[in-house]
Amino acid sequence: MVKRTDPYIPGEQLEQEGLIKLNTNENPYPPSPSVIQAIQEEMKRNLQRYPSPSADELRNTIAESFSLSKKNVFVGNGSDEVLAFAFMAFFEPGKPILFPDVTYSFYPVYAKLFHIPYEQVRLNDDFSLPVEQFFQSAGGVILPNPNAPTGLYEELDQIERIVQENKGRVVIIDEAYIDFAPTSAARLVQTYDNLLIVQTMSKSRSLAGLRVGFAMGSESLIEGLTRIKDSFNSYPVDRLALAGAKAAFEDSEHFSNTTNAILSTRERVIPQLRSLGFSVLPSAANFVFVKHDSLDGRTLYEQLKARKILIRHFDSPRISDFIRITIGTNEQMDTFLDELSLILSSASTVHP
Numbered sequence: 001m002v003k004r005t006d007p008y009i010p011g012e013q014l015e016q017e018g019l020i021k022l023n024t025n026e027n028p029y030p031p032s033p034s035v036i037q038a039i040q041e042e043m044k045r046n047l048q049r050y051p052s053p054s055a056d057e058l059r060n061t062i063a064e065s066f067s068l069s070k071k072n073v074f075v076g077n078g079s080d081e082v083l084a085f086a087f088m089a090f091f092e093p094g095k096p097i098l099f100p101d102v103t104y105s106f107y108p109v110y111a112k113l114f115h116i117p118y119e120q121v122r123l124n125d126d127f128s129l130p131v132e133q134f135f136q137s138a139g140g141v142i143l144p145n146p147n148a149p150t151g152l153y154e155e156l157d158q159i160e161r162i163v164q165e166n167k168g169r170v171v172i173i174d175e176a177y178i179d180f181a182p183t184s185a186a187r188l189v190q191t192y193d194n195l196l197i198v199q200t201m202s203k204s205r206s207l208a209g210l211r212v213g214f215a216m217g218s219e220s221l222i223e224g225l226t227r228i229k230d231s232f233n234s235y236p237v238d239r240l241a242l243a244g245a246k247a248a249f250e251d252s253e254h255f256s257n258t259t260n261a262i263l264s265t266r267e268r269v270i271p272q273l274r275s276l277g278f279s280v281l282p283s284a285a286n287f288v289f290v291k292h293d294s295l296d297g298r299t300l301y302e303q304l305k306a307r308k309i310l311i312r313h314f315d316s317p318r319i320s321d322f323i324r325i326t327i328g329t330n331e332q333m334d335t336f337l338d339e340l341s342l343i344l345s346s347a348s349t350v351h352p
């Protein structure tokens with residue numbers, strides 16, 4: 001009677017007092033004050049009316065900031081929804097798609113839900129992308145750049161090769177963390193009609209609570225997404241989210257200040273983690289993926305949780321020894337590092 005699925009398991013969203021939350025890659029800084037103001041003004045206006053089904057104003061703002069046209073932009077209720085629409089629009093039963101074996105765990109969930117066969121390409125031992133293995137897919141490709149949960153970034157020319165070698169199939173690059181990395185592939189959407197870039201306002205734009213994601217691609221890909229949206233929910237992005245997201249895009253100063261603060265905290269924390277005995281993968285994201293030379297990932301997760309610090313541990317092949325730590329404020333990271341040192345020194349006293 002009830003359809004069986006294997007749902008995605010999101011990171012814990014505990015509301016406990018005093019908790020330091022470093023588990024779901026949210027921004028530690030609040031959004032720009034102009035976002036709050038825009039939402040408040042919108043609240044007084046037209047809440048009794050449906051929002052724009054085509055989200056024209058927000059799409060225009062996003063398009064301008066990427067030097068694209070509105071026809072190249074689609075917006076949805078978080079990038080998870082945009083990704084789900086993209087699976088429905090571009091991938092087909094009977095034609096296996098490719099994605100990495102260590103990657104965002106929503107991809108296999110969507111593939112199963114929409115009956116799309118998939119092959120998981122094994123990342124190299126250092127978790128870098130074996131680029132050629134994504135060439136000539138039967139049904140398309142999806143991969144995050146930077147990858148999650150590893151944080152590794154792949155250079156733009158390599159992403160371009162994957163797009164070129166999949167003519168006639170859609171390549172989706174999920175750029176949830178691109179604002180913490182060198183270069184977006186968004187500039188390639190005018191050259192390649194099979195490339196879809198998906199981004200989110202949940203991370204670098206401090207709006208995880210508002211749920212806004214967007215895609216950029218050729219007009220025909222955007223039309224495909226729109227057809228799916230209109231077969232599902234005409235108004236996925238509400239009035240407050242449209243107003244807040246537009247204001248966030250317009251405050252580029254707040255965006256660059258908060259992004260730079262996170263990058264400088266990340267670069268400060270990495271050597272400190274190394275000196276505590278961690279191997280740290282090179283991160284181009286707002287999180288670090290690390291492994292300790294003596295304590296395993298689950299133990300670290302549990303002991304930090306007992307000290308009111310939440311980080312993410314994945315009980316999955318190849319990465320169960322790792323933990324993923326979102327970069328918080330300097331103060332949060334100092335508390336985290338202090339607690340971590342205490343955990344490690346008491347572990348080395350118990351097991352000399």
Ligand SMILES: Cc1ncc(COP(=O)(O)O)c(C=O)c1O
Pocket residue numbers: 024025077078079080081104144148174176199200201202208212213
């Ligand atoms: C790689 C990746 N893609 C997409 C998302 C979804 O983001 P949202 O639905 O908040 O836009 C996440 C969230 O953690 C992510 O890590």
